[in-house]
Amino acid sequence: MDQPPRIGRYSLVRRVGAGGFATVWLARDEQLDAEVAVKILSDNWIEDEDVRRRFLAEGRFLRKVDSLYVVGVHDIGEAEDGRPFMVLTYADGGTLAERIKAGPLEIAEVVRVINQVGRGLKHLHSRGVLHRDVKPANVLFRTDPAGDRAMLSDLGLGKSLAEVSRITMPGGTPAYVAPEQVRGERLDHRADLYSLGAVAYAAFTGQAPYGVASLSAVMQIDTPPPSMATLREDIPDAIDVVVRRALEPDRDKRWPDLDSFLTALRDAHTTGEVPPGLVPAAEMPTPTAPPADVDQATALATANRSTVATKPKRSVRGRVIAGLVAVVLAAAGAYGGYELVLTRPVKVEYQNLSVEVPRDWSQKSENADGPSLLVSKNTSEWQNNNATEGVFLGISNGTTLPRTTTPPAGCQPATPDPPNLEGQSLVTFRYSCSEASVDEQFRLLDGNKVLRVQVRDDNPERRAAVLASAEYTP
Structure with a gap:
């Protein structure tokens, strides 16, 4: 490349x-x-x-x-x-998300990692910064002489505490975000504390706390998640109640601060005793599961995607934001909110190709040569009608990016943006068409290959979101 x-x-x-x-x-x-x-x-x-x-x-x-x-x-x-x-x-040890994907971590290892991430959050808070997107993919590891060290990364959604003391734009990653953050309420350090508790839950069990993948579903959570012992038999009762208190939907019922949570977690691991004032998990009522919009497997597949919701027109505390969810795709750094006004996107895969599309793009065409993947509302009309919404992904051999392309029928030719391609790894062409708008991107890949992605949709934010989600995994 x-x-x-x-x-x-x-x-x-x-x-x-x-x-x-x-x-x-x-x-x-x-x-x-x-x-x-x-x-x-x-x-x-x-x-x-x-x-x-x-x-x-x-x-x-x-x-x-x-x-x-x-x-x-x-x-x-x-x-x-x-x-x-x-x-x-440079973090040479990968991410916590990768380690969780391989299976639940050892209990002592989780306690160590959560304490290190908690220290990072405390340092952020002491400098007046709220992270707002604590999740396993944003926990990196760096090798030290004494082992490895967990570090927080990616403050793309970060806000100063002065800013979040006012009602702010809702956002976060559904599987790990605090309910009050989704509702657009005034935030404090307890929002990050909730997210840290959710990360701990996932590291202990291998699963995110709730089977949710949209912000609207988060707003329906009204009880802590099920006991971790239902997912992993060797979880001590003391650790279970400590983590679940961090995940109280009502922030006034959570640990009052990070120090309290981290100290209780260490003590629970060291002594095996339930902290004073807490009820053992066996005696707690079984929570009612929130209305999940996807099954657990789908939720885990999307658990590390940050989202930003459209701000309510009426800033009424706790009011449900109806129907609008936006996706911020984080892959080596994702920035900007993209409204997906339709339903939650789904991931479509073929061989090494994958892309996330609106659910009404329900038709798929595959070709092993290349390979290539077409996902559309109507695959039979793709070649003949540039207004047909959809996305095409294809792989070809090559080591350079094109400077010109052949636009779809009825579309005006475009030049690269920007035209200077020296040293670049991708180039995007944007076409103005008679009935639709089209974005086309070429990316250089390892192994002398080029990924071509063409997205057709009248919604520019949705085109950008689909384009950014397209991937080729060698």
């Missing part, structure tokens, strides 16, 4: 992650002789001021904190083509 030799003063080694909004490279700081991660905004978002603002805001939030347990920002700059980049602590 072609790659620029360097960004700023940093020599690039290899790409470690990429998505529709940013690319992350393992790089070497030659002046300090150290490995770092360089996160750079994707070239097709260079003119989007809102995306640039969110990208730079994350860097500013991270710079406020000097903590072993928060990914550090060592430098912020601008590449030769004008794209902003930030230089981060």
Whole structure:
């Protein structure tokens, strides 16, 4: 795969992650002789001021904190083509999400990791920053001489405590977000505490606390999740009640602060005794499961996707936000909210290709040559009618990005955005058509392959969301 030799003063080694909004490279700081991660905004978002603002805001939030347990920002700059980049602590040990996927962690290991992540949150809060998107995918590990260390990352949804003291835009990841955050209420540190409890629940059991994958379903949660002992027999009763108290939907019933939760968790693990004032899990009433919008397997598959909901027109505390859920896709850094006004998207897969689409794109066509995948409202009309909503993914051999393409019938030709492709890993063409709008993206992949993704839809936010979700997994 072609790659620029360097960004700023940093020599690039290899790409470690990429998505529709940013690319992350393992790089070497030659002046300090150290490995770092360089996160750079994707070239097709260079003119989007809102995306640039969110990208730079994350860097500013991270710079406020000097903590072993928060990914550090060592430098912020601008590449030769004008794209902003930030230089981060390189985490060589993967993510907590990857470890959970392999199976529940050892109890002592979970207690250690949650305490380290909790320290990172405390450091953020002490600097006046609320994370708002604590989840397993945002917990990274860095190898130290004494073992590995958990670190919080990705403050794309981060807010200053001064900002969240007012009613703010709802958002978060459904499986891990506090109900009050979804309702757009005034937030405090207990929102992050709830999310940390949800991460602990997932690390202990291998499953997120609730089978929910949309913000509207989160607002219907009114009891703590089922006992972890129903999912894992060796979970001590004391640890179970400590974690479930952190997951109280009513924040006034949660632990009052992070110190209380972390201390109780350590004591429960060390002594095996239920903390004073708490009721053993065996004596607690069985909670009523919230109306889940998906089964547990589907919820786990989407559990690490951040979402931002449309703000209610009437700022009434606790009022249900009806029907609008937006997706912020986090793959090597995802920024910006995209409204999916229709139903929750579904993931469609074929061989190494996958993409998330609206549910009414219910027809699929597959081809092993390449391979390729077409998901649409009407696959038979795809070639003849550019107004047919859908997405096409295809793989071809190649080492360079195209500078021109052949647009669909009835669409005006487009030039790359931006036209300078030197050192870039993707390029996006946007067509203006007689009956619809079309976005087409080409991405360079490892192994001298090119991924082509074409999305047709009148909704620009939905086109962007589908485009960003498209993936090829070698």
